[in-house]
Amino acid sequence: MSGKKRGRSSLSHTNKVDQDDQYNHHPRHHQDMELRRGPWTLEEDTLLIHYIACHGEGRWNLLARCSGLKRTGKSCRLRWLNYLKPDIKRGNLSPEEQLLILELHSKWGNRWSRIAQYLPGRTDNEIKNYWRTRVQKQARQLKIDANSASFRDAIRCYWMPRMLEKTSNIPQSVQLTNNSMAAAPAPAAIDLLQPLHDQDPPHDHLSYFQPIILQRHADQITASSGLNGSSTLQVPNLPEFSSSCSMDDIHGGGIDFNPFLIENINAFGSGAWVNPDPMAASALVASNINPASDYTDGLWSMDQLYGMLKSYMDMDVEYSMFPFSTDSASTELM
DNA sequence: AATTGACTCAACCGCCCTATT
């Protein structure tokens, strides 16, 4: 994640909150009060972090009233939980995390918060976005329902074993152990973000959080201005890989057959194209190895899927026995 | 260089559940 300037509204002015929202529970307080909406500013983030450092999380409406933020309690809660909380991971989901999401979603469906409990540092919002933008996209391309049994089977029988192969194939020397950025951060950035994961917060919470906020806002400014963050704001520029690559992207050609039909599998040629995952690509950058041009996002490309289908059929492997079985996972996670 | 369309994801919406009074 690059900290791009985003948000549902770019309003810089204040706006009345929808009276249908839960905050009509406080009509006297909010009726005439102009509340801010849209993207959070650096000042607001600092204010929120400072307040939570002093008073702790929770009681969000009280926080909203007492902190000086012209935001709703719900907005404050969301900002903290999805963005500012110090143990939040940034960057692409690792193959392991993707595996877990796929597995847990097959068990629980759209129970995002429940799934997020098993991915430390990942928010339900992030997982939900991942599912909707990546997984559902693949389902659309395959012309099958993402919630269908056939899609779940495809995930379980073909994609998960492949992911397991990938995770075990990444050389130890280039695996990222710091999980804050899947897109490998520059060394300075690693230093900057290290306290997020390796150290206890110092007593001076503001000094602890400030570099993190500054980094994230710098990312936003850099992204929106086109300027290099390291030269303008004295913060490192974080490299990032393009996130999406389908067969169309790769070969410039459309594809119009369903890989789950046996005749299509048989008709598929032997030229399986395999693209490594972005985690490995990032790790290569981290180790100054020039990544090949074929790195794509963490989900499969169409070619990959056809390739693995073909190869697994050739091998006549029974994939109901792959190590990340539903049984073992559910036993462990329940 | 300008336009367009697909994509991402932070933020919001509205409903629901639980705790408190």
Next chain:
DNA sequence: TAATAGGGCGGTTGAGTCAAT
């Protein structure tokens, strides 16, 4: 028991970005 407040959850939106044309 009912009313209200606080908070959580899943779904949705739309601004910003980027690649393709």
